[in-house]
Amino acid sequence: MQSFQDTFDTYNWATISARIEATTIEEVRHSLSKPKKTIDDFLRLVAPAAQALLEPMAQLSQRLTQKRFGKTIQLYAPLYLSNECQNICTYCGFSLDNPIKRKTLNNLELLQEAMALKSMGVHHILLVSGEANNTVGIDYFLNAIRLLKPHFVHISVEVQPLSIEAYTLLHEAGVHSILVYQETYHREVYKQYHPKGKKSNFPYRLATPDRIGTAGLHKIGLGVLLGLEDWRVDSFFNALHIDYLQKTYWQTKYSVSFPRLRPAEGIIEPNFIMEDKHLLQLICAYRIWNEDLEISISTRESEQFRNHIIPVGVTSMSAASKTNPGGYVVDPASLEQFETSDERSMESIKSLIRQAGYEPVMKDWDVAF
Amino acid sequence: MKPLIIAGKTFHSRLFLGTGKFGQQELMKAAIQQSGTELVTLALKRIDLDAKPEDGLLQALDLPDISLLPNTSGARNAQEAILAAQLAREALETNWLKLEIHPDPRYLLPDPVETLKATEALAKLGFIIMPYIHADPVLCKRLEDAGTAVVMPLGAPIGSNKGLRTLDFLEIIIEQSKVPVVVDAGIGAPSDAAKAMEIGADAVLVNTAIAVAQDPVAMAEAFKEAVMAGRKAYEAGLGAQHSGAIASSPLTGFLMDL
Numbered sequence: 264m265q266s267f268q269d270t271f272d273t274y275n276w277a278t279i280s281a282r283i284e285a286t287t288i289e290e291v292r293h294s295l296s297k298p299k300k301t302i303d304d305f306l307r308l309v310a311p312a313a314q315a316l317l318e319p320m321a322q323l324s325q326r327l328t329q330k331r332f333g334k335t336i337q338l339y340a341p342l343y344l345s346n347e348c349q350n351i352c353t354y355c356g357f358s359l360d361n362p363i364k365r366k367t368l369n370n371l372e373l374l375q376e377a378m379a380l381k382s383m384g385v386h387h388i389l390l391v392s393g394e395a396n397n398t399v400g401i402d403y404f405l406n407a408i409r410l411l412k413p414h415f416v417h418i419s420v421e422v423q424p425l426s427i428e429a430y431t432l433l434h435e436a437g438v439h440s441i442l443v444y445q446e447t448y449h450r451e452v453y454k455q456y457h458p459k460g461k462k463s464n465f466p467y468r469l470a471t472p473d474r475i476g477t478a479g480l481h482k483i484g485l486g487v488l489l490g491l492e493d494w495r496v497d498s499f500f501n502a503l504h505i506d507y508l509q510k511t512y513w514q515t516k517y518s519v520s521f522p523r524l525r526p527a528e529g530i531i532e533p534n535f536i537m538e539d540k541h542l543l544q545l546i547c548a549y550r551i552w553n554e555d556l557e558i559s560i561s562t563r564e565s566e567q568f569r570n571h572i573i574p575v576g577v578t579s580m581s582a583a584s585k586t587n588p589g590g591y592v593v594d595p596a597s598l599e600q601f602e603t604s605d606e607r608s609m610e611s612i613k614s615l616i617r618q619a620g621y622e623p624v625m626k627d628w629d630v631a632f
Numbered sequence: 633m634k635p636l637i638i639a640g641k642t643f644h645s646r647l648f649l650g651t652g653k654f655g656q657q658e659l660m661k662a663a664i665q666q667s668g669t670e671l672v673t674l675a676l677k678r679i680d681l682d683a684k685p686e687d688g689l690l691q692a693l694d695l696p697d698i699s700l701l702p703n704t705s706g707a708r709n710a711q712e713a714i715l716a717a718q719l720a721r722e723a724l725e726t727n728w729l730k731l732e733i734h735p736d737p738r739y740l741l742p743d744p745v746e747t748l749k750a751t752e753a754l755a756k757l758g759f760i761i762m763p764y765i766h767a768d769p770v771l772c773k774r775l776e777d778a779g780t781a782v783v784m785p786l787g788a789p790i791g792s793n794k795g796l797r798t799l800d801f802l803e804i805i806i807e808q809s810k811v812p813v814v815v816d817a818g819i820g821a822p823s824d825a826a827k828a829m830e831i832g833a834d835a836v837l838v839n840t841a842i843a844v845a846q847d848p849v850a851m852a853e854a855f856k857e858a859v860m861a862g863r864k865a866y867e868a869g870l871g872a873q874h875s876g877a878i879a880s881s882p883l884t885g886f887l888m889d890l
Contacts, residue, residue: 329844331791333653386680416677481708509738514708516737555738620655626680631716632706 264427264477266470270507271500276449279306280496286310295323300552305502308548309495317544324547324576327554334621337579338612339387339419340380343588344368344407346600348393350460352446354488354524354533356600357393359460363598367392367399372593373407377414379591383583383609386626387417389442391586391600394423394462401429408436417628419484423461424471430478439628441475442484443468444522447491448500456491472504476512481632483508483517484559489542490524490533498545502552509553518557518579519549523564539568543575550576562603569605569612573619582612633863636834638812639728639760639781641699645670646829647859648701648814649852650839652678657692659848664698667852673701673730673837676720690724701762703730709743710750717754729754730784731763740790744771748778755779764816767798769805772813782811784837787828788818791840795824799831806832822851822858829862830870 283306291313294304307313313320345367348357356363368376380388390407392399399422408418420433421442430441447453450465457463475483485505487497505517521542524533542564549556558577560569562584569580585591586600607615613623636643647667651674654660664672678689679702693700702720707713713733721727731754733747734740742765751761760781765771767785775783785805788794795818796802806813812834819825825836838855845851 329653330793330840333840333843334655335653384684514735514737617656622655622657624678625683627675627677628706629677629679629716629719631676631704631719632708632712 264470264473265511266473267504267507268466268469270503271448271469274500274503276496279499280493282306283310283495283499286312288312288315291316295319295551302499302503302506302552305548305552306499308551309498309545311495313548314540314544317540317547320547320551321543321575324550325574327550328558328576328578331554332578334574335624336573336577336616336621337387337624337627338385338609338616339389339417339579339581340383340385340609341389341391341421341581341584341586342373342376342380342411343586343590343600344373344390344392344403344422345395345399345588346393346598347395347399348460349396350394350462351458352460352462353456353458354491356598366588366594366597367395367403368407368588368593370406370410372589373410375593376589376591377411381414384625385609386415387419387628388415389419389421389581391421392423392588394460396423396461401425401432405432405436408433408438412437412630416626416630419482421484424468425474427474427477430475430480434478434480437630438480439632440482440484440516440518441480442486442518442520443471443475444484444486444488444520445469445501445504446488448487448497448504449492452492472508473511476508476515479514481516482557483512483515484520485517486520486522488522488524489537489545490535493535494537494541494545498548502549505553505556516555516557517553518559520559520561521545521564522561539565542568543572546572546576562605563601565604566607570615573616573621580612580616583607583609633860634867636812638762643670643835644668645856645859646835646863647825647855648673648835648837649842650674650837651689651693652839653843654848655843657689660843661692661695663842663848663852664693664695666849666856667842668856670697671699671701673703675705676702676716676723677706679720679723681723699728700724700726701728701730702726703732703764705732705734707733708735708746709733710746710753713746713750714753714757717750717759718757721759727758728760729762731761734764742766742786744768747771748774751775751778751780762814767801767805769801769808772805772809776809776811780811782814782834783809784814784816786817787815787824788820790817792818793820793841794818795820796827799827802828802833803831822854825855826858826862826865829859830865832866835859 294307419440587597616623704713704716772783788797814835815828816837
């Protein structure tokens with residue numbers, strides 16, 4: 264198997280950071296004017312100097328997004344399977360050392376939650392869990408997919424990193440895409456935030472998208488947890504990762520998400536604050552650099568931000584999300600992984616999208632594939 | 633203007649439309665109606681038979697005099713496309729099919745090998761196949777042999793609005809083809825559509841250029857007129873082109889002096 268590690272090792276965090284800081288507005292202008300953008304252009308577009316060009320960047324991002332994706336926004340909702348977790352992640356509500364009641368959905372509960380989502384018109388779901396390989400491992404996931412497959416056309420999975428064999432099984436069972444976030448590409452900082460559990464193995468996590476690509480999944484979702492480290496440098500490495508993957512697994516689609524650290528029980532304060540204007544810059548940078556990338560915004564973000572980001576470059580949004588297992592009907596009062604910010608209903612998000620002149624898309628996949 | 637006949641069905645409009653990328657279904661419907669098209673394609677993956685009226689693409693496309701052409705967008709190989717075709721036939725009760733197999737999700741370029749395989753299989757299953765392909769004259773002849781109803785070579789990468797970048801190959805395809813040639817993908821402006829018709833394409837399929845226009849309805853009308861103008865010019869017989877003025881008999885004029 265090829266590995267991103269080889270590419271990753273040729274870069275140095277401090278050097279990238281220095282290059283970003285040294286970028287001038289003229290260099291940003293030059294990057295914006297180029298017909299084909301490279302990873303070096305992405306570096307310039309996330310630089311502090313680019314903030315002064317945010318409006319033209321947003322306009323370009325809008326044009327490119329409309330050309331490639333049209334005026335449409337794909338809607339989806341997460342379904343949390345379990346909050347059991349053997350990892351200590353100092354920022355996460357599901358962290359092993361967080362004394363919360365643990366819950367894993369059984370078959371009946373899974374279907375109850377699924378039916379609640381279906382009645383909201385959801386066709387695309389994202390299955391999420393903590394990392395508890397003994398109780399919520401590949402067998403649990405395969406069972407869940409077997410139960411859910413008749414009810415949803417598009418199933419994405421955001422769980423612990425798995426083996427190539429496990430990813431192949433998920434692919435064969437009908438999983439469309441796998442999301443796995445590196446959290447941070449800063450190796451030492453990664454270790455501080457993930458002191459215990461399988462997740463503390465940085466190289467294993469870094470090679471996860473390679474295993475997903477090798478298993479032939481349709482789509483891989485990447486992202487960094489914004490707030491752990493300098494978002495500019497982390498996002499450069501994330502883009503570099505996507506660049507490598509796109510060339511290596513050319514039949515696979517890629518999406519990027521922007522989990523910004525939000526309050527959760529037991530959480531530490533973010534080390535780096537990312538403001539709305541920075542998140543907007545980052546979204547534009549991804550779009551301008553990569554016209555085909557799917558860009559997803561979750562309910563972590565505020566109503567205000569989500570209202571305005573629709574025509575700028577995003578292609579998919581979650582809505583009415585519950586981030587606790589059983590959150591829709593089974594056990595609405597249980598503890599969430601993170602506090603959602605935009606709690607509006609699926610119907611109100613749909614009308615919001617329509618008001619922006621965009622079409623909310625509920626179904627864009629089929630059991631045939 | 634001569635009508636176009638595909639698999640025994642007569643079309644008075646030579647403009648086919650795609651249904652993706654529209655911001656509002658009402659705009660899509662208005663654009664379709666303004667364009668005068670009689671054939672619109674929609675992706676099987678977007679079809680939701682149970683959708684609410686305001687959400688359902690299929691429900692919005694229930695328009696008089698418009699035939700639906702389901703497409704297999706999303707299929708990465710022949711096997712997936714064949715299954716998608718069968719589901720589409722069941723859902724829409726039509727054996728017409730726009731065959732799209734693009735294993736590459738970035739540029740959505742068609743896989744010629746898998747497309748040929750799928751065409752062979754689907755023709756035997758009774759489908760009327762309209763395959764989206766590269767502007768490859770040899771592949772077009774192979775697809776003809778396999779039983780395709782038309783060929784749909786691309787003018788430029790899909791969604792690129794770059795126009796007829798494959799012009800030289802389109803001309804060869806049109807010259808050689810025994811089935812109608814529909815130029816699909818890349819047509820960015822009405823002038824591109826007119827040009828395709830002038831060189832003898834039988835029809836064009838347009839989506840992005842209309843859907844993403846500032847005024848999709850007006851743009852649909854512009855395409856309608858351009859396609860008609862281009863076709864009329866073709867039927868009227870364009871004068872041969874010359875790159876410069878022709879001097880009067882420079883090589884044979886001496887005969888007059890003899």
